[in-house]
Amino acid sequence: MTGLERFSINQMTVKQLSLPELADACTGLGIRHVGLWREPVQSYGLEATAKLVRDAGLTVTTLCRGGFLTAIGPAERAAALADNRRAVDEAAALGTDTLVLVSGGLPAGSKDLRGARERIADALAELGPYAERHGVRLAIEPLHPMYAADRCVVSTLTQALDLAERFPAHQVGVTVDTYHLWWDDRAPEQIARAGATGRIHTFQLADWTTPLPEGVLNGRGQIGDGAIDMREWKAYVETAGYTGPIEVELFNDGLWARDGREVLAETAARFVEHVME
């Protein structure tokens, strides 16, 4: 299939495939890039995964995910920092320069969004230099505001950049994901802001489809099925200077119930049709 030079398949999109199945399917379709997740990598083995993707000629565009940095208690905070240092180590071992961060939600019983956001900055001050020493950049991912309470208190690209810009760009940047940002009329100007300081560390796609499922986690739409004009968002990041890989990351119960190789081929075809052509 032509038009896949910049396509990266985020592993979560086809989580029904094992890592060897994924690598094999990518080779068959001419897919050159993958985004990986820590849990399946740990299950398969970090070094084994690194060898697998290397042997398949795949580059790892991102590792998902670090973060969850909003805890208040010292023990919990120390544990979160230690886990994020491990995530940096894993990213480095896999040969990717980008670790995606999902910041974490409000601690139980808390109603203090501002305080939670400030604790993320405190954590980044520790993690940024550590990541730099390992050749890894942290990419704060603003998640859709519907996740503000229980998953990610960073809800807009503006907030993500306000955090990131306290640190050097080679330590901390952002993840631009259409699913989380498409509704925000300020996002285009914020993409320009991110590009101007070299902070677009990864660009991810998912489409917005409704109705949302219970829990609103696993309803990310296949590219072309929803409300988002993918070419428009690609143009925003390209105008801002980003010409790297484009990851498709779908959490979708319907896609997960299907044959993974079929979903991968469909996703690649949708990418070519709705993003590249």
Add this chain to the structure above:
Amino acid sequence: MTGLERFSINQMTVKQLSLPELADACTGLGIRHVGLWREPVQSYGLEATAKLVRDAGLTVTTLCRGGFLTAIGPAERAAALADNRRAVDEAAALGTDTLVLVSGGLPAGSKDLRGARERIADALAELGPYAERHGVRLAIEPLHPMYAADRCVVSTLTQALDLAERFPAHQVGVTVDTYHLWWDDRAPEQIARAGATGRIHTFQLADWTTPLPEGVLNGRGQIGDGAIDMREWKAYVETAGYTGPIEVELFNDGLWARDGREVLAETAARFVEHVME
């Protein structure tokens, strides 16, 4: 119960109660204000409802809802405008000065949020003067971004004010609803902006609880059950000059399954505890 002087119960919170039951329950609890919805009012009869609430000594704080102004086709647009003029007439007949507007989502197949928002402005230019002649103010309600595709393309208070400020404040203002705005770090400054031009036409409360239910419509939390600091938001609107009634509007399958009078009493008690004390 003391502390209920500013409390208004939005009818949807206890939709299991008929209008006479609601009026009777309000009288029994010392509740002075209600927010009404068009459909149950039409079912009971417009004039009958107006007499009922008048006889019970209740003021109608808002009528919900007009809007749905994003259609593209001329026939659909004309029908929407006609329906909104009827909504203005109904508001006037009920003695309320505020009609809440939910703007509408993307038309089927459209991915053009900006165009949809612009069509709302076109509609307001027709409806604003009509409302003014009937002593009614339109209150654009920004809905949470999770509704941007299918329900309301106006997702932030900033966007709502950008629309409203094209018109006189006595024609078009905004609805400030904690459920929709709580995640937005810009909302406090935008509340100040709204207050400075006299555009806070109503203030509504619901709490944010998770997990969200399928379709994300009927999971608005009882006051005090969720992530929102109600006193903080009350302080924002008061600092901005708003000292009017405060509506509690909950869409919640769990509350609807219970005895309506019990839910009303609970909601009033929660209001006193979490908002006023």
